[in-house]
Amino acid sequence: MRNRILSGLAAGAFALAAVPALAQEVVKVGLILPMTGQQASTGRQLEAGAKAFLAQRGNMVAGKRVEIVVKDDQGVADISKRLAQELVVNDKVAFLGGFGLTPIAMAVGPVATQAKVPAIIMTAATSAVVPQSPFFVRAGRTMPQMTFPIADWAAKNGIKSAVTLVSDYAPGIDAEKFFKQRFEEAGGKVLDSLRAPLASPEFSPFLQKAKDLKPDALFLFVPSGQGATLMKQVIDRDFAGSKIRVIATGDVTDDDLLNDMGDSVLGMITSHDYSADHNSPENKAFVEIFRKVNNNMRPNMMAVAAFDGMELIFRSLEATKGDTNGQKLVDAMRGLKWMSPRGPMEIDAQTREAIPPMYIRKVERKNGELYNVEFQDAGSIKDPTHTHTK
Amino acid sequence: MSGSHDKDLQSASARLLKQSHSRWYEWLFWAVALSLFVIFGDFIPGVPTRLMLLTEIVTLALLALSIDLVLGFAGIVTLGQGAYFGLGAYVAALLAKGGAGTFPMSDPVIGLLIAGLVTGVFGFVTSFLVLRGSDLTRLMVTLGVALILSELANQMRWLTGGADGLNGVMPSAVLGIWEFDLWGRVAYLYSLAVLFICFWLSRRIVNSPFGLSLKAIKNNPLRARAIGVPVNARLVAIYTIAAALAGIAGALLAQTTQSASPDMIAFHRSADGLLILVFGGAGYLYGGLIGAAAFRVMQDVIGNITLQYWQFWLGAVLVALVIFVRNGIIGMMVAGWARLRKGDGQ
Amino acid sequence: MLTILFDGVAYGMLLFVLGIGLCVTLGLMNFINLAHGAFAMAGGYLTIVLMNRYGISYYWGLPAAFVFSAALGAILERTLYVHLYNKSHLDQTLFSIGLVFMSMAIVDYFMGANQQTINLPPALDGRINVLGASVGIFRIFTIVICGLLTIALQFIIAKTRFGSRLRAAVDDGRVARGLGINVTTIFALTFAFGSGLAGLGGALSIGIISIDPTFPLKYMIYFLIVISVGGTTTITGPFYASLLLGVADVAGKYYVPEIGGFIIYTIMVAVLILRPQGLFTKGATR
């Protein structure tokens, strides 16, 4: 008995100890991503985006080698917090990054603050995230940045009334709020705001309700990777036949899923900062390298956020000449501008929020595949929610 | 003759009492748990800090222990212990947030006690739902209560922060002395102490006359009633106690991670707790503790080897364990021990 | 109004076909198979692969999904499940959860983590007017197929030789063996059939929703709700329970979206407290 217990404990101890010791000139980046469960596809795109960046740029910057450590957060906030703590304490990471959902970013905030490690928000799109820690910097985008352009477009294109349907969680509620605010400022009217449970397999009652209200347009938002079921049921409900336009943020016509949705989504109008179809040399190079290192996968907005997140990390290291002092790195990120695959990017010097370019796009068939084709530049929008400084 | 008879009687009493005495391997268990603090607490150069993982294991172990009380000893199958876990987490988090790091509201120990009290009351109220029905009925009723509660946590945004969860949860220093640190040192020792106290109480409960009556109810409720055991009252009592323990476990997690979010009350907490207990072995008290450690360490190790597909290997281990072993890890150890003794005898 | 009713019935029917196999294994064989959703997922993914990679029509995808899942069920029953019949319900739960984990990782490995879907054949796509309400053709198709299946199932169990042998084997395995009934084969066939139905349900459900590797876990709770509300002693119990839950869920979310999320859970708890044996069982108290 004694031997069994002891050997069992020894095995456990060995397992706990099985993390490699670190070398001198390495800068580690800890990515906390959902690799299993509901949000797994988001995690895969983020990881693939970071890998594409290293493939394109190489892993050396300011005389140091950058290494990525990926951890699976399982979509659970308290596990993410533990992983962040372990990455900081054990792996001595100089940067954290990723964060699939708002509560996960929120849980990591205190760790970033306490450890003074910059944490790059790539996914969680709620505006409330970045103010939670002075070490948060956003490489993705926020909900109002995505929803304002589509609300503007709707108001200018003969849409007088709308119904919103969003997933019932923080970014969804942000999307609902900011669409309504902007659309009604421009003279439109939101007839009803519907919220579907996050893990809902059945949207039909909500869609039917939206249809029965007979608005000019239906505005949709669901998290990236979840759009396929929604669009299937939207198409089935035949909104076009009832003269209701369907508009959305780009999350719904996610590049990851778009090609499978079929011709029924042709002509759908969305707003977003990234389309794999974006016509620029930077994007062509990005898509090419991304497909090359990731088994011909098509990059989506998550991939580009991870790519730009790595860009931020490299540029800040360049600026500090390899110094990994967290405060210096965050300061170096403030006000950074560069040419991203999505277009001109900037980090707000005051708020540490990303200021990405926004576009209005339409689903079209190109070379046999479906793409979100950009047809209107909506310019760069600062996140309107916080005016705080620091 | 009467002399030997008296001696015999004494030994009967003594033998019963001995069952409640602690054994050397129990002391070893807790000594090891304590020594892990030194080994993985960033005191030894080169050995990584794993106290946060260990703290997580401790809270899970407490959750599994609470399930063991109702399932392993009283025979109530439950898939709803996550409800009490989550409720405890929210209560503790709200207290810590409300007090903004000041005594008495943000005090962790007071928070823990209040969380235990609130979940105990809720457990008492809901216990009446599980008195009737088959295993499946109880499973689904407890699950239903948990699902309703988690939906409530999602809807009551004004209180719980909805799907965002609560942030700014700042428990003050433990006993006013030890602040929660980045290495998780205070968190681990604090959780381990709480687990030890809860375990010790549970141990007294199952070795008492009350505990004996629970085992009897689990074995044969019909006969238990016939010899005068108030079956329903006993089940209500143990269900309430277990709910309070689960609430304390949730409160620990909320305090040590300084957050509360809907996934603390989600279905997978209940499922994890049950899985861990059966994995470790139900009805031994230590099953939940060993199961939690084995399960999480395994998850961590496999996760480091294959980031995306660890679920496959974890599933394979579960399947193999059920097919080849009875009563989980402890069952395996007991069987191995018996075989060993048999071998010695020959 | 009528549209909502149609949607609810179609959703309920789908739940029924997805879950009935679980009801059979639990009610007839007293086995808790939480991995039931994995068989549905297998059918769904098979149809996707056949259609999207090999261009095979959806109409062939449906029977193919049934056969594939049934075969998978038969193999697993013979190799793994057979060891579990005499174990406790808890062991069965642990075992089948293990299978769920494995199935999710396997699908993730071969098919990826993103949601996948199909384009329905034109004849099933679109909407028609029924009694003045606009109804999706595919939902009618689902209702018809599931309705026929229910009638066929009821017929097999009540009227055929296999059905009577199955009932005998369930009532008392030892006596049935004594009468020369091959209980092992009957259980294997029943298990395979239940799995096949789940596969068919999976293939039908990708006409309405998309599928991803978390499917078995996401739907597990719904199956269990259907069974606990409907009881496991009949086919009709779970059938009515599925319809009730489908309509209540859809109508609840339409009319009172604020509490829509609570409705089916509340129904379940209420039913279980008032009638622990299930809502649609005869002679509820023993």
Add this chain to the structure above:
Amino acid sequence: MTFVLETRNLTKRFGGIIATDDVSFKLPAGARHALIGPNGAGKTTFVNQLTGVLNPTSGQILFEGQDITNWTVRRRATAGIARTFQINQLFAELTPLESVILAINERENAAHEWFSPLGSRETIVDEACALLDRLTIGDVRDARVGDLPYGKQRLLEIALALAAKPKLLLLDEPAAGVPESEREQILDVVARLPAHVALVLIEHDMHLVFRFAKTISVLVNGALFCEGTAEEIARDPRVRQVYLGEEEVQHG
């Protein structure tokens, strides 16, 4: 004369079937009584009503002059009604000692104690050991009940009932299914049961009935067919006809 147990016009219907038909029955203290009747005569249903497992459709049950018709199983048990079961109803995972201590704890109102360990009340342990010794199963008191031979399990059935110090003990076929070799041991134990306890023996086995019962009631189709001393019943030709005759056929 005081009666331990009395039923007045006790009737139980299951749907259209009358399982207990207007039974009025009196049992004096310290009685040695047997309840006999052919299969399906309603003996077990009758016992289940006495112990509170079933509620009668109409009629009354009195225990020591008190109306207990609506009492719960537990309340009757604590008041002093104990029973054994026709099919063993034991705690398979416990030991005989633990099982008996459990029953004594309930009687002594000590079973809700959750802090002091089992065995800390020595008087209770002593009493349990003595009881097990008296029933000749003291030697296996620390074995697992589920592992005991059948005959010893039957004796433990009786021990569990006696632990409650009952005033009325209902023995439901105590020797049923016991192999011949262990049978005598059980009969001995039954014969030596304390004299002040009123015993009702529900039995098929006529040898056992006549060896031990002083009075007998015969139940046929749920109704009281006749009552009397053992000798009267043995001589009654009607009983021979409806009951013993059938018994012959069964054994034949």
